[in-house]
Amino acid sequence: xxxxxxxxxxxxxxxxxxPALDGVxxxxxxxxxxxxxxPNRSGKSTLCQALVGLVPHFYKGAIGGKVxxxxxxxxxxxxxxVCQRVGLVFQSPFTQMSGAKFTVYDxxxxxxxxxxxxxxEMVRRIERVLRLxxxxxxxxxxxxxxxxxxxxxxxxxxxxxxxxxxxxxDEPTSQxxxxxxxxxxAAVSDxxxxxxxxxxxxxxxxxxxxxxxxxxVLHEGKSIAFGPPRQVFAREDxxxxxxxxxxxxxxxxxxxxxxxxxTYPVTVAEAVxxxxxxxxxxxx
Numbered sequence: 001x002x003x004x005x006x007x008x009x010x011x012x013x014x015x016x017x018x019p020a021l022d023g024v025x026x027x028x029x030x031x032x033x034x035x036x037x038x039p040n041r042s043g044k045s046t047l048c049q050a051l052v053g054l055v056p057h058f059y060k061g062a063i064g065g066k067v068x069x070x071x072x073x074x075x076x077x078x079x080x081x082v083c084q085r086v087g088l089v090f091q092s093p094f095t096q097m098s099g100a101k102f103t104v105y106d107x108x109x110x111x112x113x114x115x116x117x118x119x120x121e122m123v124r125r126i127e128r129v130l131r132l133x134x135x136x137x138x139x140x141x142x143x144x145x146x147x148x149x150x151x152x153x154x155x156x157x158x159x160x161x162x163x164x165x166x167x168x169x170d171e172p173t174s175q176x177x178x179x180x181x182x183x184x185x186a187a188v189s190d191x192x193x194x195x196x197x198x199x200x201x202x203x204x205x206x207x208x209x210x211x212x213x214x215x216x217v218l219h220e221g222k223s224i225a226f227g228p229p230r231q232v233f234a235r236e237d238x239x240x241x242x243x244x245x246x247x248x249x250x251x252x253x254x255x256x257x258x259x260x261x262x263t264y265p266v267t268v269a270e271a272v273x274x275x276x277x278x279x280x281x282x283x284x
Contacts, residue, residue: 003166003197004028004051009065011046011055020046022221023065028199033192035208035229036201038218039242044201047218048170050074051199053082070165087159089169093151096158097143104130104146104154105139108161115162129157133187149180153187160191167191169200173207185211206246209233209266217243230263 004027011021021043028034036044049055053074056063067074070085090096101107105126112122130136133153138146143154152172159167169188173181185207188198192213202208208215209229217225217232219241225232232238233245248271252264257274265271 001030002027003030003032003070004199005066005068006050007066009047009050009067010063011050012062013059014061016061019221021050024218024221024223025065026216026223026226028197030197031192031195032197032213033188033211034199035212035215036199036218037203037205037208037215037243038224041220042218043221044218045170046221048088048168048199048201051166051168052086052088053077053079054088083164084162085164086166086168087162087164089152089155089159089167089172091171091174093148093155096155097151102142103140104135104143107143107154108158111158111162125161125163129160132160132190133157134183147180148176149183152176152180152184156184156187160196166197166199169198169202171201171203173202173204181207203244205233205244206248209246209249217241219243229266230259230261233266234263 006027007025009021009024010019012019024043024047036047038044046055049059050067051069051074055061056075057079063075069082072082072085074082098107098110101110108126108129109122112125117125127136130139133156135150135153135157138150143151146154156167173184176184181204188200189211192198200208212229214227215229215232216223217238224241225235233249238245246266248268249264249266252271252274257271258264259274265274
Protein backbone atom coordinates (compact mmCIF):
# COMPACT_ATOMS: atom_id res chain seq x y z
CA UNK A 1 0.00 0.00 0.00
CA UNK A 2 1.30 3.46 -0.93
CA UNK A 3 1.70 5.63 2.17
CA UNK A 4 3.57 8.60 0.66
CA UNK A 5 3.05 10.02 -2.83
CA UNK A 6 5.04 13.08 -3.88
CA UNK A 7 4.43 14.39 -7.39
CA UNK A 8 6.44 17.19 -9.02
CA UNK A 9 6.98 18.97 -5.70
CA UNK A 10 8.36 22.47 -6.18
CA UNK A 11 9.05 24.90 -3.35
CA UNK A 12 10.78 28.27 -2.96
CA UNK A 13 11.38 29.94 0.40
CA UNK A 14 10.19 33.55 0.79
CA UNK A 15 12.57 36.10 -0.71
CA UNK A 16 14.69 33.41 -2.36
CA UNK A 17 15.27 33.35 -6.11
CA UNK A 18 16.15 29.67 -6.47
CA PRO A 19 13.83 26.81 -5.52
CA ALA A 20 14.74 24.62 -2.56
CA LEU A 21 12.87 21.73 -4.19
CA ASP A 22 12.44 21.49 -7.93
CA GLY A 23 10.21 18.81 -9.41
CA VAL A 24 10.74 16.06 -6.80
CA UNK A 25 8.64 12.92 -7.27
CA UNK A 26 8.70 9.58 -5.43
CA UNK A 27 6.41 7.17 -3.60
CA UNK A 28 6.82 5.07 -0.47
CA UNK A 29 5.13 1.81 0.45
CA UNK A 30 4.02 0.86 3.94
CA UNK A 31 6.85 -0.50 6.06
CA UNK A 32 9.62 0.82 3.81
CA UNK A 33 12.75 2.51 5.11
CA UNK A 34 13.63 5.32 2.69
CA UNK A 35 16.97 7.12 2.97
CA UNK A 36 17.38 10.67 1.62
CA UNK A 37 20.96 11.68 0.80
CA UNK A 38 22.69 14.56 -0.93
CA PRO A 39 25.20 17.36 -0.28
CA ASN A 40 24.46 20.34 1.93
CA ARG A 41 21.69 22.59 0.62
CA SER A 42 20.36 19.82 -1.62
CA GLY A 43 16.87 20.05 -0.10
CA LYS A 44 16.91 17.14 2.35
CA SER A 45 15.60 19.03 5.38
CA THR A 46 13.13 20.99 3.28
CA LEU A 47 11.69 17.74 1.94
CA CYS A 48 11.36 16.32 5.46
CA GLN A 49 9.50 19.46 6.53
CA ALA A 50 7.29 19.26 3.45
CA LEU A 51 6.18 15.76 4.48
CA VAL A 52 4.70 17.10 7.74
CA GLY A 53 3.36 20.37 6.33
CA LEU A 54 5.85 22.80 7.89
CA VAL A 55 6.51 23.60 4.25
CA PRO A 56 4.56 25.62 3.26
CA HIS A 57 2.24 26.27 6.25
CA PHE A 58 4.94 27.46 8.69
CA TYR A 59 7.69 28.74 6.41
CA LYS A 60 5.26 30.11 3.79
CA GLY A 61 6.76 30.63 0.33
CA ALA A 62 5.64 29.41 -3.09
CA ILE A 63 4.74 25.76 -3.56
CA GLY A 64 3.47 23.52 -6.33
CA GLY A 65 2.90 19.85 -6.97
CA LYS A 66 1.27 17.31 -4.70
CA VAL A 67 2.20 15.71 -1.36
CA UNK A 68 -0.02 12.93 -0.03
CA UNK A 69 1.04 11.37 3.28
CA UNK A 70 -0.97 8.79 5.23
CA UNK A 71 -4.07 9.65 3.25
CA UNK A 72 -3.82 13.43 3.73
CA UNK A 73 -3.13 16.08 1.12
CA UNK A 74 -0.51 17.98 3.12
CA UNK A 75 -1.15 21.24 1.27
CA UNK A 76 -4.84 21.13 2.15
CA UNK A 77 -4.50 20.27 5.86
CA UNK A 78 -3.03 22.16 8.78
CA UNK A 79 0.22 21.05 10.44
CA UNK A 80 -1.55 19.81 13.57
CA UNK A 81 -3.74 17.55 11.45
CA VAL A 82 -0.79 16.11 9.55
CA CYS A 83 1.22 15.59 12.74
CA GLN A 84 -1.47 13.29 14.07
CA ARG A 85 -0.42 10.83 11.35
CA VAL A 86 3.19 11.81 10.67
CA GLY A 87 5.89 12.16 13.33
CA LEU A 88 8.98 14.32 12.80
CA VAL A 89 12.28 13.85 14.65
CA PHE A 90 14.80 16.70 14.36
CA GLN A 91 18.59 16.68 14.13
CA SER A 92 19.19 17.50 17.79
CA PRO A 93 17.20 15.79 20.54
CA PHE A 94 17.66 18.94 22.65
CA THR A 95 15.26 20.81 20.36
CA GLN A 96 12.66 18.08 20.87
CA MET A 97 12.79 17.77 24.67
CA SER A 98 10.12 19.66 26.59
CA GLY A 99 12.54 20.74 29.32
CA ALA A 100 9.59 20.58 31.71
CA LYS A 101 9.88 16.94 32.77
CA PHE A 102 12.46 15.33 35.04
CA THR A 103 12.17 11.66 34.07
CA VAL A 104 12.25 9.75 30.81
CA TYR A 105 8.80 8.36 31.59
CA ASP A 106 7.25 11.80 32.10
CA UNK A 107 8.94 13.17 28.98
CA UNK A 108 7.15 10.59 26.83
CA UNK A 109 3.93 11.36 28.71
CA UNK A 110 4.19 15.08 27.90
CA UNK A 111 2.79 14.92 24.37
CA UNK A 112 0.07 12.47 25.38
CA UNK A 113 -1.04 14.79 28.17
CA UNK A 114 -1.34 17.64 25.69
CA UNK A 115 -3.52 15.47 23.48
CA UNK A 116 -5.78 14.53 26.39
CA UNK A 117 -5.11 10.80 26.11
CA UNK A 118 -6.77 8.79 28.89
CA UNK A 119 -4.45 7.73 31.73
CA UNK A 120 -4.76 3.97 31.18
CA GLU A 121 -4.03 4.43 27.49
CA MET A 122 -1.05 6.69 28.31
CA VAL A 123 0.44 4.04 30.59
CA ARG A 124 0.07 1.40 27.89
CA ARG A 125 1.65 3.53 25.19
CA ILE A 126 4.55 4.79 27.33
CA GLU A 127 5.59 1.31 28.43
CA ARG A 128 5.28 -0.01 24.89
CA VAL A 129 7.52 2.62 23.27
CA LEU A 130 10.10 2.66 26.04
CA ARG A 131 10.47 -1.11 25.86
CA LEU A 132 10.48 -0.98 22.07
CA UNK A 133 13.39 1.46 22.04
CA UNK A 134 15.32 -0.13 24.90
CA UNK A 135 14.69 2.70 27.36
CA UNK A 136 12.43 1.05 29.92
CA UNK A 137 15.25 0.56 32.44
CA UNK A 138 16.00 4.30 32.22
CA UNK A 139 12.40 5.42 32.78
CA UNK A 140 13.21 7.15 36.09
CA UNK A 141 16.36 8.86 34.84
CA UNK A 142 16.58 12.54 33.94
CA UNK A 143 16.37 12.88 30.13
CA UNK A 144 19.43 15.10 30.08
CA UNK A 145 21.48 12.46 31.92
CA UNK A 146 21.18 10.07 28.98
CA UNK A 147 23.84 9.49 26.34
CA UNK A 148 23.39 11.10 22.93
CA UNK A 149 22.08 7.92 21.35
CA UNK A 150 19.72 7.28 24.25
CA UNK A 151 18.44 10.85 24.09
CA UNK A 152 17.71 10.58 20.39
CA UNK A 153 15.91 7.29 20.99
CA UNK A 154 13.87 9.10 23.64
CA UNK A 155 12.94 11.75 21.07
CA UNK A 156 11.80 8.96 18.75
CA UNK A 157 9.86 7.31 21.60
CA UNK A 158 8.06 10.56 22.40
CA UNK A 159 6.93 10.79 18.78
CA UNK A 160 5.98 7.11 18.53
CA UNK A 161 3.81 7.37 21.64
CA UNK A 162 1.52 9.60 19.58
CA UNK A 163 1.09 6.58 17.25
CA UNK A 164 1.86 8.15 13.85
CA UNK A 165 1.61 6.11 10.67
CA UNK A 166 4.82 7.56 9.24
CA UNK A 167 8.08 8.55 10.96
CA UNK A 168 10.26 11.25 9.36
CA UNK A 169 13.78 11.81 10.70
CA ASP A 170 15.86 14.82 9.67
CA GLU A 171 19.54 13.84 10.07
CA PRO A 172 18.96 12.35 13.55
CA THR A 173 22.54 11.11 13.95
CA SER A 174 24.37 14.27 12.87
CA GLN A 175 25.51 14.98 16.46
CA UNK A 176 26.05 11.38 17.56
CA UNK A 177 29.17 9.24 17.86
CA UNK A 178 29.35 5.83 16.11
CA UNK A 179 27.79 4.02 19.09
CA UNK A 180 24.86 6.44 19.27
CA UNK A 181 24.44 6.27 15.50
CA UNK A 182 24.25 2.47 15.64
CA UNK A 183 21.60 2.67 18.37
CA UNK A 184 19.38 4.95 16.30
CA UNK A 185 19.72 2.94 13.07
CA ALA A 186 19.04 -0.32 14.91
CA ALA A 187 15.92 1.18 16.49
CA VAL A 188 14.65 2.48 13.15
CA SER A 189 15.24 -0.88 11.47
CA ASP A 190 13.27 -2.61 14.23
CA UNK A 191 10.39 -0.19 13.69
CA UNK A 192 10.31 -0.96 9.97
CA UNK A 193 10.24 -4.69 10.65
CA UNK A 194 7.13 -4.04 12.72
CA UNK A 195 5.42 -2.18 9.86
CA UNK A 196 6.37 1.45 10.51
CA UNK A 197 7.07 3.55 7.41
CA UNK A 198 10.28 5.56 7.87
CA UNK A 199 11.86 8.37 5.85
CA UNK A 200 15.31 9.48 7.04
CA UNK A 201 17.53 12.26 5.70
CA UNK A 202 21.11 11.35 6.53
CA UNK A 203 24.74 12.17 5.66
CA UNK A 204 26.12 8.80 6.81
CA UNK A 205 25.67 6.99 3.51
CA UNK A 206 27.29 3.76 4.68
CA UNK A 207 24.52 3.37 7.28
CA UNK A 208 21.82 4.21 4.76
CA UNK A 209 23.27 1.75 2.26
CA UNK A 210 23.19 -1.03 4.85
CA UNK A 211 19.70 -0.37 6.22
CA UNK A 212 17.46 1.44 3.73
CA UNK A 213 15.15 -0.33 1.29
CA UNK A 214 15.49 2.49 -1.22
CA UNK A 215 17.53 5.68 -1.47
CA UNK A 216 16.49 9.09 -2.82
CA VAL A 217 19.35 11.30 -4.01
CA LEU A 218 18.81 15.07 -4.06
CA HIS A 219 21.05 17.67 -5.71
CA GLU A 220 20.18 21.37 -5.81
CA GLY A 221 16.58 20.54 -5.04
CA LYS A 222 16.21 17.99 -7.83
CA SER A 223 15.71 14.25 -7.57
CA ILE A 224 18.75 12.62 -9.19
CA ALA A 225 18.06 8.97 -8.40
CA PHE A 226 15.64 6.78 -6.48
CA GLY A 227 16.03 3.05 -6.05
CA PRO A 228 17.69 0.21 -4.11
CA PRO A 229 21.03 1.16 -2.50
CA ARG A 230 23.24 -0.95 -4.79
CA GLN A 231 21.55 0.47 -7.88
CA VAL A 232 21.86 4.07 -6.67
CA PHE A 233 25.47 3.85 -5.48
CA ALA A 234 26.55 2.23 -8.77
CA ARG A 235 25.98 5.55 -10.55
CA GLU A 236 29.19 7.06 -11.90
CA ASP A 237 28.02 10.67 -11.56
CA UNK A 238 27.47 10.81 -7.78
CA UNK A 239 30.97 12.00 -6.73
CA UNK A 240 30.86 14.81 -9.32
CA UNK A 241 27.55 15.94 -7.81
CA UNK A 242 29.04 16.06 -4.33
CA UNK A 243 27.17 12.94 -3.22
CA UNK A 244 29.21 10.59 -1.08
CA UNK A 245 29.20 6.85 -1.71
CA UNK A 246 29.93 4.17 0.91
CA UNK A 247 33.71 3.65 1.32
CA UNK A 248 33.31 -0.10 0.78
CA UNK A 249 31.59 0.59 -2.55
CA UNK A 250 34.45 2.85 -3.65
CA UNK A 251 37.02 0.17 -2.75
CA UNK A 252 35.07 -2.52 -4.63
CA UNK A 253 34.77 -0.24 -7.64
CA UNK A 254 38.53 0.27 -7.74
CA UNK A 255 39.14 -3.46 -7.35
CA UNK A 256 36.70 -4.21 -10.13
CA UNK A 257 34.49 -6.32 -7.86
CA UNK A 258 31.33 -5.80 -9.87
CA UNK A 259 28.21 -7.89 -9.34
CA UNK A 260 26.47 -9.59 -12.30
CA UNK A 261 23.84 -6.84 -12.45
CA UNK A 262 26.51 -4.16 -12.89
CA THR A 263 26.34 -2.88 -9.30
CA TYR A 264 28.90 -3.04 -6.48
CA PRO A 265 28.73 -4.21 -2.86
CA VAL A 266 27.45 -1.54 -0.48
CA THR A 267 28.19 -3.30 2.83
CA VAL A 268 31.28 -4.93 4.31
CA ALA A 269 29.47 -8.27 4.45
CA GLU A 270 28.74 -8.14 0.72
CA ALA A 271 32.33 -7.16 -0.04
CA VAL A 272 33.74 -9.98 2.10
CA UNK A 273 31.51 -12.49 0.34
CA UNK A 274 32.54 -11.22 -3.08
CA UNK A 275 36.20 -11.11 -2.09
CA UNK A 276 36.02 -14.71 -0.96
CA UNK A 277 34.48 -15.71 -4.28
CA UNK A 278 37.15 -13.78 -6.17
CA UNK A 279 39.96 -15.54 -4.24
CA UNK A 280 38.31 -18.92 -4.85
CA UNK A 281 38.19 -18.30 -8.59
CA UNK A 282 41.81 -17.14 -8.56
CA UNK A 283 43.00 -20.23 -6.67
CA UNK A 284 41.13 -22.56 -8.97
